[in-house]
Amino acid sequence: MSHTVVIKDISDITHDVKRLRVEKPSGYSFTPGQATEVAVDRDGWLDEKRPFTFTSLESDSLLEFIIKIYPDHDGVTEQIGQLTEGDALIIGDPWGTIEYKEEGIFLAGGAGVTPFIAILRDLHNKGEIGNNQLIFSNKTEEDIILKNEFESILGSQFINVITHEEPSGDHIFLDGQLDKDFLKSHINDFSQAFYICGPDAFNDSIMDVLKELGADPDALVFEE
Secondary structure, three states: OOEEEEEEEEEEEEOOEEEEEEEOOOOOOOOOOOEEEEEEOOOOOOOOOEEEEEOOOOOOOEEEEEEEOOOOOOOHHHHHOOOOOOOEEEEOOOEOOOOOOOOEEEEEEHHHHHHHHHHHHHHHHHOOOOOOEEEEEEOOHHHOOOHHHHHHHHHHHEEEEEOOOOOOOOOEEEOOOOOHHHHHHHOOOOOOEEEEEOOHHHHHHHHHHHHHOOOOHHHEEOOO
């Protein structure tokens, strides 16, 4: 089932990432980590659907999406980047296989962090962050999505990996890639749950390395 929802607010999160808050259809329900297919309510784009994750919580009055914009691509995100308050999106039913199971380590590459935003917000609201940790890989410091919020929620359990420049902030490590040596030196328990989301190459590489280091394949949570 599809719903046409009006955009109530648009703001910039980083130089190329936007936050959109839209109407929430009556009775619309989802769980943290889920996504939906989104199309732009404009002629020529109604059938161009792309998956985006909800970053809002079930209890919020509006639905929120945090979306990386690719202005050089003649695609859906380029169109979204042109939208203003009062424009509309078309969304479908919620779906997704990234679901919180137990304490563990969240490994994110770039905009792949979006499924983890609602999960970590939900845990924080419940006072259940516990020992969960987020290791977040980005090209530059200005690419880090919701840096201040993650620092507030996770403190020292929020670790950034910056791959294309010399980093300057606290809790930031420079290590070219989230590779085997990095994970081996920063993780001492590979029997816990791991949540992985990023580009396909990132996901495949991380899962292969985790398995090599002894992680249980059944404890790897990712979008199938």
